[in-house]
Amino acid sequence: MEYIGNIEKMLTQLDDNVKYILPIGEERIEMNQYIGKQISLQFQNQINCVACGTKTNKSFAQGFCFNCFSSAPEASECILHPDKCQAHLGISRDMQWSINHCLTPHIVYLANSSNIKVGITRKTQIPTRWIDQGATAAIIIAVTPNRHIAGIIEKYLMQYYSDKTSWQSMLKGVSNHVDLSAEKAKVKSLLPAELLQYYSTSDDITTIKFPVEEYPVKIKSESFDKTQNVEGVLTGIKGQYLILDHSRVINIRKHRGYLVKFTI
Ligand SMILES: [Zn+2]
Structure with a gap:
Protein backbone atom coordinates (compact mmCIF):
# COMPACT_ATOMS: atom_id res chain seq x y z
CA MET A 1 0.00 0.00 0.00
CA ASN A 67 4.84 34.82 6.58
CA CYS A 68 2.44 32.81 8.75
CA PHE A 69 5.12 32.31 11.39
CA SER A 70 5.30 36.12 11.58
CA SER A 71 1.55 36.72 11.58
CA ALA A 72 -0.50 33.62 12.46
CA PRO A 73 -1.89 33.53 16.01
CA GLU A 74 -0.86 29.84 16.27
CA ALA A 75 2.76 30.99 16.09
CA SER A 76 2.52 34.00 18.40
CA GLU A 77 4.74 34.65 21.39
CA CYS A 78 2.06 33.53 23.84
CA ILE A 79 2.40 29.95 22.61
CA LEU A 80 6.00 29.75 23.84
CA HIS A 81 5.57 32.19 26.72
CA PRO A 82 2.00 31.83 28.03
CA ASP A 83 2.64 34.28 30.87
CA LYS A 84 3.10 36.96 28.17
CA CYS A 85 -0.31 36.23 26.62
CA GLN A 86 -2.21 39.54 26.45
CA ALA A 87 -5.54 38.28 25.16
CA HIS A 88 -7.18 39.12 28.50
CA LEU A 89 -6.20 42.75 27.79
CA GLY A 90 -7.71 42.58 24.32
CA ILE A 91 -4.29 42.39 22.63
CA SER A 92 -3.71 39.56 20.13
CA ARG A 93 -2.74 38.86 16.53
CA ASP A 94 -6.29 37.59 16.04
CA MET A 95 -8.82 38.25 18.79
CA GLN A 96 -11.34 35.68 17.59
CA TRP A 97 -8.65 32.98 17.67
CA SER A 98 -7.60 34.10 21.15
CA ILE A 99 -11.17 33.95 22.42
CA ASN A 100 -11.20 30.27 21.44
CA HIS A 101 -7.61 29.42 22.39
CA CYS A 102 -6.47 31.77 25.18
CA LEU A 103 -9.60 33.01 26.95
CA THR A 104 -10.82 29.49 27.74
CA PRO A 105 -10.15 27.29 30.78
CA HIS A 106 -6.53 26.14 31.03
CA ILE A 107 -4.86 23.67 33.31
CA VAL A 108 -1.46 23.59 34.95
CA TYR A 109 -0.13 20.06 35.39
CA LEU A 110 2.77 17.97 36.57
CA ALA A 111 3.72 15.11 34.28
CA ASN A 112 6.29 12.36 34.40
CA SER A 113 7.98 11.90 31.04
CA SER A 114 11.20 10.28 32.37
CA ASN A 115 11.62 13.32 34.61
CA ILE A 116 8.98 15.41 36.35
CA LYS A 117 7.94 18.56 34.53
CA VAL A 118 5.41 21.34 34.85
CA GLY A 119 3.28 22.42 31.92
CA ILE A 120 0.07 24.10 30.87
CA THR A 121 -2.49 23.46 28.20
CA ARG A 122 -6.06 24.19 27.24
CA LYS A 123 -8.41 22.03 29.26
CA THR A 124 -9.76 20.42 26.08
CA GLN A 125 -6.23 19.29 25.14
CA ILE A 126 -6.11 16.76 27.99
CA PRO A 127 -4.90 14.01 27.65
CA THR A 128 -3.64 14.81 24.10
CA ARG A 129 -0.92 17.12 25.38
CA TRP A 130 0.40 14.52 27.83
CA ILE A 131 0.44 11.81 25.17
CA ASP A 132 2.29 14.15 22.73
CA GLN A 133 4.97 14.66 25.37
CA GLY A 134 5.35 10.94 26.00
CA ALA A 135 4.31 11.29 29.65
CA THR A 136 3.53 8.05 31.48
CA ALA A 137 1.56 9.79 34.23
CA ALA A 138 0.15 13.25 34.91
CA ILE A 139 -1.86 15.14 37.50
CA ILE A 140 -3.78 18.43 37.30
CA ILE A 141 -2.44 21.12 39.65
CA ALA A 142 -4.65 24.09 38.85
CA VAL A 143 -7.53 25.13 36.64
CA THR A 144 -7.52 28.73 35.45
CA PRO A 145 -9.97 30.85 33.40
CA ASN A 146 -7.38 31.75 30.76
CA ARG A 147 -3.93 31.07 29.33
CA HIS A 148 -2.27 34.05 30.96
CA ILE A 149 -2.94 32.97 34.55
CA ALA A 150 -1.91 29.39 33.79
CA GLY A 151 1.31 30.82 32.37
CA ILE A 152 1.94 32.84 35.54
CA ILE A 153 1.50 29.73 37.72
CA GLU A 154 3.77 27.70 35.42
CA LYS A 155 6.44 30.38 35.52
CA TYR A 156 6.25 30.46 39.31
CA LEU A 157 6.61 26.67 39.51
CA MET A 158 9.57 26.71 37.11
CA GLN A 159 11.62 27.74 40.14
CA TYR A 160 11.08 24.18 41.39
CA TYR A 161 10.37 22.06 38.30
CA SER A 162 11.65 21.89 34.75
CA ASP A 163 9.22 22.83 31.99
CA LYS A 164 11.15 20.69 29.48
CA THR A 165 10.81 17.06 28.50
CA SER A 166 14.11 15.24 28.13
CA TRP A 167 12.98 13.74 24.81
CA GLN A 168 15.91 11.34 24.55
CA SER A 169 15.31 9.83 27.99
CA MET A 170 11.59 9.75 27.24
CA LEU A 171 12.24 7.79 24.03
CA LYS A 172 14.63 5.39 25.75
CA GLY A 173 11.83 4.52 28.18
CA VAL A 174 13.79 5.77 31.17
CA SER A 175 11.37 5.94 34.08
CA ASN A 176 12.21 7.64 37.33
CA HIS A 177 9.55 6.98 39.91
CA VAL A 178 7.70 10.16 40.79
CA ASP A 179 4.97 10.40 43.42
CA LEU A 180 2.70 12.90 41.67
CA SER A 181 0.22 13.12 44.58
CA ALA A 182 3.04 14.04 46.97
CA GLU A 183 4.47 16.55 44.48
CA LYS A 184 1.05 18.12 44.08
CA ALA A 185 0.74 18.50 47.87
CA LYS A 186 4.17 20.15 47.82
CA VAL A 187 2.99 22.60 45.15
CA LYS A 188 0.05 23.54 47.38
CA SER A 189 2.50 24.59 50.08
CA LEU A 190 4.60 26.56 47.57
CA LEU A 191 1.91 28.59 45.80
CA PRO A 192 1.22 32.14 47.02
CA ALA A 193 -2.37 32.89 48.04
CA GLU A 194 -3.30 34.76 44.85
CA LEU A 195 -2.39 31.68 42.80
CA LEU A 196 -3.66 29.11 45.31
CA GLN A 197 -7.24 30.08 44.50
CA TYR A 198 -6.87 28.14 41.22
CA TYR A 199 -5.56 24.96 42.89
CA SER A 200 -7.44 21.88 41.73
CA THR A 201 -8.98 19.58 44.32
CA SER A 202 -9.08 16.62 41.95
CA ASP A 203 -6.25 14.21 42.72
CA ASP A 204 -6.83 11.85 39.80
CA ILE A 205 -3.66 10.59 38.17
CA THR A 206 -3.85 9.75 34.48
CA THR A 207 -1.54 6.91 33.51
CA ILE A 208 -0.54 6.40 29.90
CA LYS A 209 0.95 3.35 28.18
CA PHE A 210 2.59 3.59 24.79
CA PRO A 211 2.76 0.93 22.09
ZN1 LIG B 1 1.60 30.20 5.50
Whole structure:
Protein backbone atom coordinates (compact mmCIF):
# COMPACT_ATOMS: atom_id res chain seq x y z
CA MET A 1 0.00 0.00 0.00
CA GLU A 2 1.14 3.50 -0.81
CA TYR A 3 -0.13 6.89 0.30
CA ILE A 4 1.10 10.33 -0.73
CA GLY A 5 0.13 13.52 1.04
CA ASN A 6 1.14 16.24 3.47
CA ILE A 7 1.55 14.77 6.93
CA GLU A 8 0.12 16.26 10.11
CA LYS A 9 0.85 15.52 13.74
CA MET A 10 -0.48 12.13 14.78
CA LEU A 11 -3.94 11.94 16.31
CA THR A 12 -4.17 9.90 19.47
CA GLN A 13 -6.64 8.02 21.62
CA LEU A 14 -6.03 6.98 25.21
CA ASP A 15 -6.59 3.22 25.44
CA ASP A 16 -4.78 0.28 27.11
CA ASN A 17 -2.00 1.37 24.80
CA VAL A 18 -2.27 4.77 23.10
CA LYS A 19 -3.76 4.46 19.60
CA TYR A 20 -2.00 6.50 16.92
CA ILE A 21 -3.45 7.74 13.66
CA LEU A 22 -1.22 9.39 11.04
CA PRO A 23 -2.98 11.96 8.84
CA ILE A 24 -1.46 11.96 5.35
CA GLY A 25 -3.39 14.10 2.86
CA GLU A 26 -7.01 12.99 3.17
CA GLU A 27 -6.05 9.56 4.53
CA ARG A 28 -6.00 8.57 8.19
CA ILE A 29 -3.67 5.64 8.84
CA GLU A 30 -3.97 3.57 12.00
CA MET A 31 -0.33 3.10 12.90
CA ASN A 32 -0.39 0.58 15.78
CA GLN A 33 -1.07 -2.28 13.36
CA TYR A 34 2.31 -1.67 11.66
CA ILE A 35 4.42 -2.11 14.79
CA GLY A 36 6.80 -4.99 14.08
CA LYS A 37 6.47 -4.39 10.33
CA GLN A 38 8.54 -2.71 7.65
CA ILE A 39 7.48 0.85 6.80
CA SER A 40 8.92 3.49 4.51
CA LEU A 41 8.55 7.27 4.53
CA GLN A 42 9.91 9.10 1.51
CA PHE A 43 10.04 12.90 1.47
CA GLN A 44 8.80 14.34 -1.83
CA ASN A 45 10.86 17.55 -1.55
CA GLN A 46 7.85 19.76 -0.93
CA ILE A 47 6.64 21.49 2.23
CA ASN A 48 3.27 23.23 2.43
CA CYS A 49 2.52 25.68 5.24
CA VAL A 50 -0.02 24.16 7.64
CA ALA A 51 -1.78 27.51 8.01
CA CYS A 52 -2.06 28.84 4.43
CA GLY A 53 -1.01 25.86 2.29
CA THR A 54 1.60 27.77 0.29
CA LYS A 55 4.82 25.99 -0.69
CA THR A 56 7.74 26.92 1.52
CA ASN A 57 11.41 25.93 1.35
CA LYS A 58 11.76 25.87 5.09
CA SER A 59 9.33 25.18 7.90
CA PHE A 60 9.19 27.55 10.88
CA ALA A 61 7.85 26.58 14.33
CA GLN A 62 6.80 23.10 13.18
CA GLY A 63 4.90 23.75 9.98
CA PHE A 64 4.57 27.44 9.15
CA CYS A 65 5.84 29.45 6.16
CA PHE A 66 7.78 32.52 7.26
CA ASN A 67 4.84 34.82 6.58
CA CYS A 68 2.44 32.81 8.75
CA PHE A 69 5.12 32.31 11.39
CA SER A 70 5.30 36.12 11.58
CA SER A 71 1.55 36.72 11.58
CA ALA A 72 -0.50 33.62 12.46
CA PRO A 73 -1.89 33.53 16.01
CA GLU A 74 -0.86 29.84 16.27
CA ALA A 75 2.76 30.99 16.09
CA SER A 76 2.52 34.00 18.40
CA GLU A 77 4.74 34.65 21.39
CA CYS A 78 2.06 33.53 23.84
CA ILE A 79 2.40 29.95 22.61
CA LEU A 80 6.00 29.75 23.84
CA HIS A 81 5.57 32.19 26.72
CA PRO A 82 2.00 31.83 28.03
CA ASP A 83 2.64 34.28 30.87
CA LYS A 84 3.10 36.96 28.17
CA CYS A 85 -0.31 36.23 26.62
CA GLN A 86 -2.21 39.54 26.45
CA ALA A 87 -5.54 38.28 25.16
CA HIS A 88 -7.18 39.12 28.50
CA LEU A 89 -6.20 42.75 27.79
CA GLY A 90 -7.71 42.58 24.32
CA ILE A 91 -4.29 42.39 22.63
CA SER A 92 -3.71 39.56 20.13
CA ARG A 93 -2.74 38.86 16.53
CA ASP A 94 -6.29 37.59 16.04
CA MET A 95 -8.82 38.25 18.79
CA GLN A 96 -11.34 35.68 17.59
CA TRP A 97 -8.65 32.98 17.67
CA SER A 98 -7.60 34.10 21.15
CA ILE A 99 -11.17 33.95 22.42
CA ASN A 100 -11.20 30.27 21.44
CA HIS A 101 -7.61 29.42 22.39
CA CYS A 102 -6.47 31.77 25.18
CA LEU A 103 -9.60 33.01 26.95
CA THR A 104 -10.82 29.49 27.74
CA PRO A 105 -10.15 27.29 30.78
CA HIS A 106 -6.53 26.14 31.03
CA ILE A 107 -4.86 23.67 33.31
CA VAL A 108 -1.46 23.59 34.95
CA TYR A 109 -0.13 20.06 35.39
CA LEU A 110 2.77 17.97 36.57
CA ALA A 111 3.72 15.11 34.28
CA ASN A 112 6.29 12.36 34.40
CA SER A 113 7.98 11.90 31.04
CA SER A 114 11.20 10.28 32.37
CA ASN A 115 11.62 13.32 34.61
CA ILE A 116 8.98 15.41 36.35
CA LYS A 117 7.94 18.56 34.53
CA VAL A 118 5.41 21.34 34.85
CA GLY A 119 3.28 22.42 31.92
CA ILE A 120 0.07 24.10 30.87
CA THR A 121 -2.49 23.46 28.20
CA ARG A 122 -6.06 24.19 27.24
CA LYS A 123 -8.41 22.03 29.26
CA THR A 124 -9.76 20.42 26.08
CA GLN A 125 -6.23 19.29 25.14
CA ILE A 126 -6.11 16.76 27.99
CA PRO A 127 -4.90 14.01 27.65
CA THR A 128 -3.64 14.81 24.10
CA ARG A 129 -0.92 17.12 25.38
CA TRP A 130 0.40 14.52 27.83
CA ILE A 131 0.44 11.81 25.17
CA ASP A 132 2.29 14.15 22.73
CA GLN A 133 4.97 14.66 25.37
CA GLY A 134 5.35 10.94 26.00
CA ALA A 135 4.31 11.29 29.65
CA THR A 136 3.53 8.05 31.48
CA ALA A 137 1.56 9.79 34.23
CA ALA A 138 0.15 13.25 34.91
CA ILE A 139 -1.86 15.14 37.50
CA ILE A 140 -3.78 18.43 37.30
CA ILE A 141 -2.44 21.12 39.65
CA ALA A 142 -4.65 24.09 38.85
CA VAL A 143 -7.53 25.13 36.64
CA THR A 144 -7.52 28.73 35.45
CA PRO A 145 -9.97 30.85 33.40
CA ASN A 146 -7.38 31.75 30.76
CA ARG A 147 -3.93 31.07 29.33
CA HIS A 148 -2.27 34.05 30.96
CA ILE A 149 -2.94 32.97 34.55
CA ALA A 150 -1.91 29.39 33.79
CA GLY A 151 1.31 30.82 32.37
CA ILE A 152 1.94 32.84 35.54
CA ILE A 153 1.50 29.73 37.72
CA GLU A 154 3.77 27.70 35.42
CA LYS A 155 6.44 30.38 35.52
CA TYR A 156 6.25 30.46 39.31
CA LEU A 157 6.61 26.67 39.51
CA MET A 158 9.57 26.71 37.11
CA GLN A 159 11.62 27.74 40.14
CA TYR A 160 11.08 24.18 41.39
CA TYR A 161 10.37 22.06 38.30
CA SER A 162 11.65 21.89 34.75
CA ASP A 163 9.22 22.83 31.99
CA LYS A 164 11.15 20.69 29.48
CA THR A 165 10.81 17.06 28.50
CA SER A 166 14.11 15.24 28.13
CA TRP A 167 12.98 13.74 24.81
CA GLN A 168 15.91 11.34 24.55
CA SER A 169 15.31 9.83 27.99
CA MET A 170 11.59 9.75 27.24
CA LEU A 171 12.24 7.79 24.03
CA LYS A 172 14.63 5.39 25.75
CA GLY A 173 11.83 4.52 28.18
CA VAL A 174 13.79 5.77 31.17
CA SER A 175 11.37 5.94 34.08
CA ASN A 176 12.21 7.64 37.33
CA HIS A 177 9.55 6.98 39.91
CA VAL A 178 7.70 10.16 40.79
CA ASP A 179 4.97 10.40 43.42
CA LEU A 180 2.70 12.90 41.67
CA SER A 181 0.22 13.12 44.58
CA ALA A 182 3.04 14.04 46.97
CA GLU A 183 4.47 16.55 44.48
CA LYS A 184 1.05 18.12 44.08
CA ALA A 185 0.74 18.50 47.87
CA LYS A 186 4.17 20.15 47.82
CA VAL A 187 2.99 22.60 45.15
CA LYS A 188 0.05 23.54 47.38
CA SER A 189 2.50 24.59 50.08
CA LEU A 190 4.60 26.56 47.57
CA LEU A 191 1.91 28.59 45.80
CA PRO A 192 1.22 32.14 47.02
CA ALA A 193 -2.37 32.89 48.04
CA GLU A 194 -3.30 34.76 44.85
CA LEU A 195 -2.39 31.68 42.80
CA LEU A 196 -3.66 29.11 45.31
CA GLN A 197 -7.24 30.08 44.50
CA TYR A 198 -6.87 28.14 41.22
CA TYR A 199 -5.56 24.96 42.89
CA SER A 200 -7.44 21.88 41.73
CA THR A 201 -8.98 19.58 44.32
CA SER A 202 -9.08 16.62 41.95
CA ASP A 203 -6.25 14.21 42.72
CA ASP A 204 -6.83 11.85 39.80
CA ILE A 205 -3.66 10.59 38.17
CA THR A 206 -3.85 9.75 34.48
CA THR A 207 -1.54 6.91 33.51
CA ILE A 208 -0.54 6.40 29.90
CA LYS A 209 0.95 3.35 28.18
CA PHE A 210 2.59 3.59 24.79
CA PRO A 211 2.76 0.93 22.09
CA VAL A 212 6.50 0.25 22.19
CA GLU A 213 7.98 -3.22 21.59
CA GLU A 214 11.58 -2.14 21.63
CA TYR A 215 13.10 1.07 22.99
CA PRO A 216 16.08 2.62 21.22
CA VAL A 217 19.44 2.40 22.98
CA LYS A 218 21.58 5.09 21.41
CA ILE A 219 19.18 7.42 19.66
CA LYS A 220 19.69 8.53 16.09
CA SER A 221 17.19 11.23 15.18
CA GLU A 222 16.10 11.22 11.52
CA SER A 223 14.90 14.32 9.68
CA PHE A 224 13.65 14.91 6.14
CA ASP A 225 15.82 18.02 6.11
CA LYS A 226 18.83 15.67 6.02
CA THR A 227 17.50 12.38 4.66
CA GLN A 228 14.94 11.73 1.95
CA ASN A 229 14.15 8.14 2.92
CA VAL A 230 13.35 6.91 6.39
CA GLU A 231 12.57 3.21 6.38
CA GLY A 232 12.83 0.18 8.58
CA VAL A 233 10.88 -1.90 11.07
CA LEU A 234 8.57 0.17 13.25
CA THR A 235 9.31 -0.95 16.82
CA GLY A 236 7.09 1.50 18.65
CA ILE A 237 5.40 4.90 18.89
CA LYS A 238 5.78 7.32 21.78
CA GLY A 239 5.00 11.02 22.12
CA GLN A 240 4.95 12.22 18.50
CA TYR A 241 7.82 9.92 17.51
CA LEU A 242 7.93 6.83 15.37
CA ILE A 243 10.64 4.48 16.67
CA LEU A 244 12.40 2.36 14.04
CA ASP A 245 14.90 -0.47 14.33
CA HIS A 246 18.59 0.36 14.85
CA SER A 247 17.60 3.00 17.45
CA ARG A 248 16.30 5.48 14.91
CA VAL A 249 13.46 7.89 15.69
CA ILE A 250 11.55 10.49 13.68
CA ASN A 251 9.50 13.31 15.14
CA ILE A 252 6.32 13.43 13.06
CA ARG A 253 5.11 16.72 14.53
CA LYS A 254 8.32 18.46 13.46
CA HIS A 255 7.47 17.48 9.88
CA ARG A 256 3.94 18.88 9.76
CA GLY A 257 3.20 20.01 6.22
CA TYR A 258 5.93 17.87 4.61
CA LEU A 259 4.78 16.01 1.50
CA VAL A 260 5.57 12.36 2.09
CA LYS A 261 5.05 9.02 0.39
CA PHE A 262 4.19 6.38 2.98
CA THR A 263 4.64 2.76 1.93
CA ILE A 264 3.70 -0.32 3.92
ZN1 LIG B 1 1.60 30.20 5.50
